[in-house]
Amino acid sequence: MRQRTEELESSNRALLAACRELESFSYTVAHDLRTPLRSMCGFSSVLLEDYPDRLDADGKEMLHRIGAAAERMGRLVDGILELSVATRSKLRRENVNLSLLAHDVVKVFNELDAGRQVETVIAEGVYAHGDPLLLRQVLENLLGNAWKYTGNAPSPRVEFGAGSQDGEVIYFVRDNGIGFDMRHAAKLFTPFARVHGVGDFKGIGIGLATVQRIITRHEGRIWTEGAPGEGATFYFCLTPAPEGIKR
Ligand SMILES: Nc1ncnc2c1ncn2[C@@H]1O[C@H](COP(=O)(O)OP(=O)(O)OP(=O)(O)O)[C@@H](O)[C@H]1O
Ligand SMILES: [Mg+2]
Numbered sequence: 001m002r003q004r005t006e007e008l009e010s011s012n013r014a015l016l017a018a019c020r021e022l023e024s025f026s027y028t029v030a031h032d033l034r035t036p037l038r039s040m041c042g043f044s045s046v047l048l049e050d051y052p053d054r055l056d057a058d059g060k061e062m063l064h065r066i067g068a069a070a071e072r073m074g075r076l077v078d079g080i081l082e083l084s085v086a087t088r089s090k091l092r093r094e095n096v097n098l099s100l101l102a103h104d105v106v107k108v109f110n111e112l113d114a115g116r117q118v119e120t121v122i123a124e125g126v127y128a129h130g131d132p133l134l135l136r137q138v139l140e141n142l143l144g145n146a147w148k149y150t151g152n153a154p155s156p157r158v159e160f161g162a163g164s165q166d167g168e169v170i171y172f173v174r175d176n177g178i179g180f181d182m183r184h185a186a187k188l189f190t191p192f193a194r195v196h197g198v199g200d201f202k203g204i205g206i207g208l209a210t211v212q213r214i215i216t217r218h219e220g221r222i223w224t225e226g227a228p229g230e231g232a233t234f235y236f237c238l239t240p241a242p243e244g245i246k247r
Helices: 002-050 057-088 098-112 132-148 207-217
Strands: 094-097 119-122 127-130 157-165 168-175 221-226 232-237
Touching (some): 002 057, 132 168, 132 207, 207 232
Parallel strands (some): 119 157
Antiparallel strands (some): 157 168, 168 232
16 A cells, blocks of 8 residues: 555656646747747848838738738747746735726726726625735736627626635626637637637637636636627636535
8 A cells, every 4th residue: 555655656746747847848948939039020020121122012911921920929929938937936825805906907908998898897805815916817817808708799798706605715707798609618728729710809819728727726626607699707716626516
């Protein structure tokens, strides 16, 4: 029995070390890709600006495409870095007023997107025990999605609140936007997976993967409910699942 436990512990340690190595590898690769990408973006726009007479329309179009592709790749690389930072940064747990954070996040959206009228409903006095910076990132992503995917709703509404179930606090972000088919629910949390057309809404598909990592680091859980055309709700809690309860 003891030998079996030791074997398990040792393979656990090896697995953890391999995960860390992989994580640090992807961070380094993403980080080092940024400089050459900046060169590609920079030089393709310099060529367009400084050599307009030496390029015909086809040549200009190709350079535009090179620049746009490099920019998109830059966003993907930034996404990988964001995910990596959410995984590696030190977790500092304290009491955090999520209501205040939500107000703050929504205020920024309102300023950046002044043309839109979005009804926001934020429950007051909602607290969590967790890392303030990482929890802010959770709300930025979830409220950001709610904001974005209500882009075509006639009366957009975004809500943040909390309730309790089986003795634990469950937080939620709800919207009345485009929604999604529940068959895709698990896929939404996979890095770079998107269920809506690329042209319809901007994004690279890294937000929810980052949110899930942060919640997992808090030993919590995240799940979602939605239906096409009927909006979406993202629930999360910051505690492990009690025995026998599965979500
Ligand atoms: N509130 C929502 N309503 C409807 N669909 C959603 C909602 N939130 C997320 N999704 C779906 O889940 C996919 C993944 O979300 P995620 O936040 O990871 O990526 P993104 O918003 O497309 O891009 P990014 O967050 O990286 O800018 C989205 O592309 C969208 O299809
Ligand atoms: Mg997003």
